[in-house]
Amino acid sequence: MSYTNTFFLNKRLITLFIFLFFSLLLFFTNKSKFVQKVEKDIIDLVAFISYPKLWYENILYVKSSNDLLSQNVTQLKLLNSKLTNYQIENIKLREMLDFKETHPMLSLLPANKVNDNFTSIYSIIINVGINDAINKNQPVIDMNGLVGKTIKVGDNASKVQLITDKNFAISVKVGNEMSLAIFKPTFGRYGYLEGVLKTLVLNEGEIIYTSGVSEIYPSDLPVAKVVSFTKDPDKLTQNVIVEILAKINELNYVFVIQ
Amino acid sequence: MYLLFNNYKKIIINFFIVILLLIFQMYFPSIVTSEDFLLIKFDFILIYLVYLSFNYRIYLIICFAFFIGLFQDLLVQPSTIGLFSFLKVLFVYFIGYLKDSNNIWSLQFKYFFITFLLFIHNSLYHYIFINEFNFYALIYIFLESLMNLILIILIDRLIFTKKVF
Numbered sequence: 293m294s295y296t297n298t299f300f301l302n303k304r305l306i307t308l309f310i311f312l313f314f315s316l317l318l319f320f321t322n323k324s325k326f327v328q329k330v331e332k333d334i335i336d337l338v339a340f341i342s343y344p345k346l347w348y349e350n351i352l353y354v355k356s357s358n359d360l361l362s363q364n365v366t367q368l369k370l371l372n373s374k375l376t377n378y379q380i381e382n383i384k385l386r387e388m389l390d391f392k393e394t395h396p397m398l399s400l401l402p403a404n405k406v407n408d409n410f411t412s413i414y415s416i417i418i419n420v421g422i423n424d425a426i427n428k429n430q431p432v433i434d435m436n437g438l439v440g441k442t443i444k445v446g447d448n449a450s451k452v453q454l455i456t457d458k459n460f461a462i463s464v465k466v467g468n469e470m471s472l473a474i475f476k477p478t479f480g481r482y483g484y485l486e487g488v489l490k491t492l493v494l495n496e497g498e499i500i501y502t503s504g505v506s507e508i509y510p511s512d513l514p515v516a517k518v519v520s521f522t523k524d525p526d527k528l529t530q531n532v533i534v535e536i537l538a539k540i541n542e543l544n545y546v547f548v549i550q
Numbered sequence: 551m552y553l554l555f556n557n558y559k560k561i562i563i564n565f566f567i568v569i570l571l572l573i574f575q576m577y578f579p580s581i582v583t584s585e586d587f588l589l590i591k592f593d594f595i596l597i598y599l600v601y602l603s604f605n606y607r608i609y610l611i612i613c614f615a616f617f618i619g620l621f622q623d624l625l626v627q628p629s630t631i632g633l634f635s636f637l638k639v640l641f642v643y644f645i646g647y648l649k650d651s652n653n654i655w656s657l658q659f660k661y662f663f664i665t666f667l668l669f670i671h672n673s674l675y676h677y678i679f680i681n682e683f684n685f686y687a688l689i690y691i692f693l694e695s696l697m698n699l700i701l702i703i704l705i706d707r708l709i710f711t712k713k714v715f
Binding site: 303304307308311312314318319321325326327329 | 609619629630
């Protein structure tokens with residue numbers, strides 16, 4: 293089919309479109325109330341026809357927004373838990389600060405527990421070392437009581453032998469008469485006292501302090517509290533069971549006494 | 551000069567006929583309905599355009615219908631100028647289908663087709679002016695379309711010697 297024939301066949305259609313265009317142009321350039329009514333109806337019709345498209349787009353938008361919001365919620369939850377942890381940490385640090393201020397006689401260096409080490413001896417690693425003027429055999433405490441002592445010191449970290457270690461022993465004073473005894477750990481948070489005379493009066497819950505006899509530990513550091521005590525007729529001393537005051541399993545921040 | 555005038559003679563004659571029909575239509579009585587702004591009346595120009603469509607090429611009548619519609623707009627409804635020209639152009643274009651298929655379609659279908667075109671034409675026209683498009687308005691428009699169809703059939707039988715149907 294030649295180009296001329298094609299044009300001839302579409303001549304009617306072309307004429308129609310040309311004159312429809314001019315008719316509509318004339319009609320919509322008029323601003324009478326009838327034309328405005330038609331314009332309003334056309335707008336409504338267009339809105340009605342495009343409603344499914346809009347609806348579908350809204351669904352897609354809602355879906356994408358939902359994904360984004362879910363992501364935001366997750367991020368905010370993480371941030372919230374992080375902030376909660378910061379709050380708890382802040383409270384702990386404030387308590388530690390208060391603790392340090394209540395012990396002005398002791399030079400306390402705060403340290404953070406880096407790692408647990410239960411291979412050969414019960415110990416932890418803290419983030420202070422020679423660079424912080426830490427030496428071997430320095431006592432380590434938390435806010436509740438004695439934690440242990442430094443046994444190996446690196447430039448920036450130290451290994452602390454815990455009070456719960458089997459090889460750990462410390463001279464303590466106990467009772468109103470401040471009698472000397474030896475504390476030794478047994479299992480978990482518990483330990484016992486050696487050398488407590490039968491004549492010594494003890495009370496349950498009584499706090500046991502370091503004696504100061506040792507060159508390592510200063511006196512009057514809280515170590516444990518009396519849980520129970522029994523007197524065996526065959527022995528000269530009492531069997532005293534004590535509970536360690538330091539929260540060994542919840543250690544996070546500790547102090548090194550310098 | 552005479553030949554040039556001869557070329558435009560048909561157009562000028564038809565244009566004058568349309569003007570006469572328009573004046574006649576303006577003074578021809580209309581039927582008042584219960585709907586505001588809805589008057590049932592004969593559309594003589596539309597019927598004349600049907601006649602012209604069957605005698606001349608459709609694209610020429612589309613042009614003619616546009617200018618006649620525009621003239622009618624200026625004379626009758628200046629506030630909706632372009633409306634009649636739009637409707638008349640569309641009407642003539644679809645009458646072209648009737649002309650092309652005149653020997654193929656049955657008589658009943660031709661009646662139906664013209665009634666349908668008239669109904670659409672009148673519906674679009676009245677839609678602009680009436681406040682609410684309800685069931686009664688549709689009935690009146692349908693009656694108007696039927697009246698115009700009957701007039702087309704009568705004119706076709708009496709004047710055009712069954713050229714349309």
